[in-house]
Amino acid sequence: MTVHPDRLFPADPATRDVARRLYAEVATAPIISxxxxxxxxxxxxDEPFPDPAALFITPDHYVTRLLHSLGVPLDQLGLGPGADTARRDGRAIWRLLCTHWDAFLGTPVRFWFESELAEVFGLAEEPSEASADRLYDELSARLAEPAFRPRALFERFNIDVLATTDDPADDLAAHLALREDQNFAGRVLPTFRADRYMTPGTAAWAPALDALAEASGIDTGSYAGLLDALRSRRAFFRAAGGTATDTGVLSADATPLADVEAERIHLGALAGEISEADAAAYRANLLYRFAEMSVDDGLVMQLHAGVHRGTHRPTLERFGPDTGHDLPAVGAYTLPLAPILNDFGTAPGFHLVLFTVDETLFGREIAPLAGFYASVYAGAPWWFLDTPLAIGRYRAAVTDTIGFRKTSGFIDDTRAFCSIPARHDMSRRTDASFLASLVVTHQVSEDDALGIARRLVGDQPREVFKL
Structure with missing residues (x-):
């Protein structure tokens, strides 16, 4: 298997030559994730990865959702009850991918797979139904080698910073141990994600409060106690190296409540008595409080709004969340975030990074907001939009308004470890192509474009995420 050195570059020879030079400047730069x-x-x-399916397929909902759309049941892909490592058949899962290899043509998943298989694992043969077993055996042999263990790959990928996503009740034992490990030089930082504490009335909410109380030592039976517990855990995350929080909500409504009203809803939810309107008001209030906390403690606030989660109930009930059935919603930020922006939008040190899967929102609201508020940054194209074409549309949508300094830098947002360098490479190639188009139309000089390319993979994410 070979990958073309000019993939994703412009067809026009003059523009392509510029893109090549820009890309060469950043191709081997350290990865900041x-x-x-x-x-x-x-x-x-640092254990060997179990098998090719566990590495490439099962943890990656980009892969499993498309295979599912072709009629492959999720349980055959290693998901769901009984799909533990001891019982799942990695070879059979790998065969399913190879059988449907052509289904990924034209998708970013195909780009990532080809980069991983050719450049990381050195495979010469393309996946197919006929080659599936040979490739599985070849990959399995590679995974047994010390050079393909997680830490060796981390170093080979040239990852400088890797942020994870963690529940506030997590003890962060792995993060703390890595920080103390003299044999590991990388930075692995926790990210504080408190979504499940925003959903009073759901079955998971009260147990989540109990876990948070145990972790913090603070009674979460009251709204005031919940806020104190969250503040305590945020301080714990900061001490463990965390610099950011993340929140995923359907609506970005951030209307604050009076403490007495929030307390009423909190106690009512614990008693099993809460309306949908009260639950929505509680979520909006907590979003406001999270911004308030970020102003106080300096943690960067990432906001991913506008996703319908768990849209297929039978799949959700059988396989759980994050199994491919979350879908985009029409997004809005300007009016919903008005309470946060009016109170904190110009607060020194406050960083609010806005993401969307509704790409019309980039030019319509996110870029204009980032073009006024010092606190607001346009998050990178995410999830359904982290594709070459969508990244190009993102640059076209926001650059006229905010240039490059108010964007976040690339976000790989992945569970699939070996796809990290492929995803960053895709972004670097696409940005090089966009910058080359500005150079050949004499909008920026090539020297300035080189500076921008370097900044997008280095100083930009470091500054935005306070790294």
């Missing part, structure tokens, strides 16, 4: 979902324990334990 300020938002992702790799488990820190993978690097702490």
């Amino acid at each position: 300020p938002h992702g979902h790799v488990d820190a324990r993978v690097l702490l334990d």
Whole structure:
């Protein structure tokens, strides 16, 4: 298997030559990954990956959701009850991918796979139904080698910073152990994600409060106690190296409540008595309080709004969340975030990074907001939009308004460890192509474009995420 050195570059020879030079400047730059979902324990334990399916397929909902759309049941992909490592058939899962290899043509997943298989694992043969077993055996042999253990790959990928996503009740034992490990030089930082404390009335809410109380030593039976517990855990995350929080909500409504009203809803929810309107008001109030806390403690606030979670109830009930059935919603930020922006939008040190899966929102609201408020940054194209074409549209949508300094830098947002360098490479190639188009149309000089390219992979994410 080979990958073309000019993939994703412009067809026009003059523009392509500029893109090549820009890309060469950043191709081997260290990777800064300020938002992702790799488990820190993978690097702490440094055990060989179990098999190719466990590495490439099962943890990656980009892969499993498309295979599911072609009629492959999720349980055949290693998901759901009984799909533990001892019982799942990695070879059979790998065969399913190879059988449907052509389904990924034209998708970013195909780009990532080809980069991983050719450049990381050195495979010469392309996946197919006929080659599936040979490739599985070849990959399995590679994974047994010390050079393909997690820490060796972390170093080979040239990852400088890797952020994880963690519940406030997490003890962060793996993060703390990695910080003390003299044999590990990388930075693996926790990210504080408190979504499940925003959902009173759901079955998971009260147990989450109990876990938070145990972790913090603070009674969460009251609204005031919940806020104190969250503040305590945020301080714990900061001490463990964390620089950011993350919040995922359907609506960005951030209307604050009076403490007495929030307390009423909190106690009512614990008693099993809460309306949908009260639950929505409680979520909006907590979003405001999270911003308030970020102003106080300096943690960067990432906001991912506008996703319908768990849209297929049978799949949610059988396989759980994050299994491919979350779908985009129409987004809005300007009016919903008005309480936060009016009170904190110009607060010194406050960083609010806005993400969306509604790409019309980039030019319509996110870039204009970032173009006024010092606190607001346009988050990178995320999830359904982290594709070459969508990244190009993002740059076209926001650059006229905010240039490059008010963008976040690339976000890989992945659970699939080996896809990290492929995803960053895709972004670097796409940005090089966009910058080359500005150079050949004499909007920026090539020297300035080189500076921007370097900044987008280095200083920009470091400054935005306070790294």
